[in-house]
Amino acid sequence: MIVERLKYVIWAADMSRAVEFYVKVFGGRVLKQNDIISEVAICEGIIGIHGGGEGKRTWTGLSFQVPDVIAGAAEIVAAGGQLTREPQPEDDEPPHLAMCMDTEGNEIMLTRKRR
Numbered sequence: 001m002i003v004e005r006l007k008y009v010i011w012a013a014d015m016s017r018a019v020e021f022y023v024k025v026f027g028g029r030v031l032k033q034n035d036i037i038s039e040v041a042i043c044e045g046i047i048g049i050h051g052g053g054e055g056k057r058t059w060t061g062l063s064f065q066v067p068d069v070i071a072g073a074a075e076i077v078a079a080g081g082q083l084t085r086e087p088q089p090e091d092d093e094p095p096h097l098a099m100c101m102d103t104e105g106n107e108i109m110l111t112r113k114r115r
Contacts, residue, residue: 013104058107076100083098097109
């Protein structure tokens with residue numbers, strides 16, 4: 001099988017707001033955008049955002065590794081997202097995990113590489 005592209009698709013009630021969130025917070029690059037389906041490249045991955053979402057809270061399994069979970073969580077909130085679990089220090093180390101939600105109710109994780 002020849003695979004041409006791999007993307008992970010999430011739902012959005014407001015396409016423009018969702019695309020803006022992933023571009024602003026994660027430095028995504030818009031590959032395609034319309035009311036039905038948009039694609040945002042982040043690092044070497046692609047998030048497909050499908051219109052018609054209901055804005056309900058939905059676990060996605062998406063995890064974004066960042067150097068500072070506390071700063072990243074603050075950026076998510078500043079961009080209209082929410083925290084569902086505040087970053088907590090563990091074993092005298094800075095937090096390595098924050099559970100978050102984007103503007104459309106999609107649950108995502110921020111992680112920090114452990115030492």
